[in-house]
Amino acid sequence: MADPGAEEYWRARPVLVTGAGGFIGTHLVRRLSALSARVHAVGRRPRESSDGETWHVADVADAGAVERLVGSTRPAVVFHLASEVAGARDPRLVLPMLHSNLTGVVNLLTAVAEVPETRVVLAGSLEELRPEEGDRAPSSPYAVSKWAADGYARMFHHLWGVQVSNLRIGMVYGPGRQDTRKLVPYVTLSLLRGSEPELGSGARHLDWVYVDDVVDAFLAAGETPHAAGRAFDIGTGTGTSIRDTVELLSHIVGGRARPRYGALTDRALDSARIADPTAAAEILGWRPAVGLEEGLRRTVDWFAHENG
Numbered sequence: 001m002a003d004p005g006a007e008e009y010w011r012a013r014p015v016l017v018t019g020a021g022g023f024i025g026t027h028l029v030r031r032l033s034a035l036s037a038r039v040h041a042v043g044r045r046p047r048e049s050s051d052g053e054t055w056h057v058a059d060v061a062d063a064g065a066v067e068r069l070v071g072s073t074r075p076a077v078v079f080h081l082a083s084e085v086a087g088a089r090d091p092r093l094v095l096p097m098l099h100s101n102l103t104g105v106v107n108l109l110t111a112v113a114e115v116p117e118t119r120v121v122l123a124g125s126l127e128e129l130r131p132e133e134g135d136r137a138p139s140s141p142y143a144v145s146k147w148a149a150d151g152y153a154r155m156f157h158h159l160w161g162v163q164v165s166n167l168r169i170g171m172v173y174g175p176g177r178q179d180t181r182k183l184v185p186y187v188t189l190s191l192l193r194g195s196e197p198e199l200g201s202g203a204r205h206l207d208w209v210y211v212d213d214v215v216d217a218f219l220a221a222g223e224t225p226h227a228a229g230r231a232f233d234i235g236t237g238t239g240t241s242i243r244d245t246v247e248l249l250s251h252i253v254g255g256r257a258r259p260r261y262g263a264l265t266d267r268a269l270d271s272a273r274i275a276d277p278t279a280a281a282e283i284l285g286w287r288p289a290v291g292l293e294e295g296l297r298r299t300v301d302w303f304a305h306e307n308g
Helices: 006-010 023-034 063-073 091-112 141-160 183-192 211-223 242-253 278-284 292-306
Strands: 014-018 038-043 054-057 077-080 119-125 163-169 171-173 208-210 231-234
Touching (some): 014 063, 023 038, 077 091, 091 119, 119 141, 119 211, 208 211, 208 292, 211 231
Parallel strands (some): 014 077, 163 231
16 A cells, blocks of 8 residues: 555645546545645546646647646656546457557657656556466457557656556446446446346456555555556456356345346456556555455445435
8 A cells, every 4th residue: 555654755746647537537636635746637628626636628649738738737747547448349449449548658658758757657457468478369459558558658668768657457446436337336326226237147257456445556656666667467366256246236235136147148258357466565565455345335335325
């Protein structure tokens, strides 16, 4: 978890957060603001500041906009979370993933290459290929965009000394995520409303990691100079099947509604992606603190309050 002296480190430090309106970004901005950082939050659409941050409207796929943003804010740390997420194996997603996920990373790293003291932390994914996986093919347009982004990060660090690290994040869940395309919000809201969530077999194993733990990982990477040039798995190291996760949610929510397994067809080529958090523990000093049952209870409580 983050260094106990984090508040001293972040106080008045200029920080740029792209994708600040997203699930993880919202939590990260809130935490940075609580630590008294000077937060510059970036999104594609205007919004009112809610945690004392300065809001900027920009598309990270626009190289000129990114260069101006970095030049005007002069951030000590950049957290790059802006991304499109889609696990489908659809060739029509190749160009959107390339444009949104890879171009944005290259634009950002090019801009900060002129500011060598700036640290950059990328939001990667466990869907990326790891070096030890050899010739295994990427599993989706999203996965290959994240894998390629990590390659560019390593190149910028090796050739031009950019202090960039990549966090390969597991399946993030927690309060505040209302996108019902995601498993936990969909199942939780269905059960709270007394309806039966329709699911596939539930056989796939995932590494669930609570959103506050993920924020801790970003802060640790932003504070640690030894993170530069490296990628870290951010997860618990434990796989839990979708069925077991849903059954745990069902137990927490209670009621008579039951999940309908097999109502949907499992997506082809999905596989278990489990983190190896050893490097994160050794170099970042990060370990997940919130267990799955406790995290799901907090999540259910939030949804019950918000939809009560």
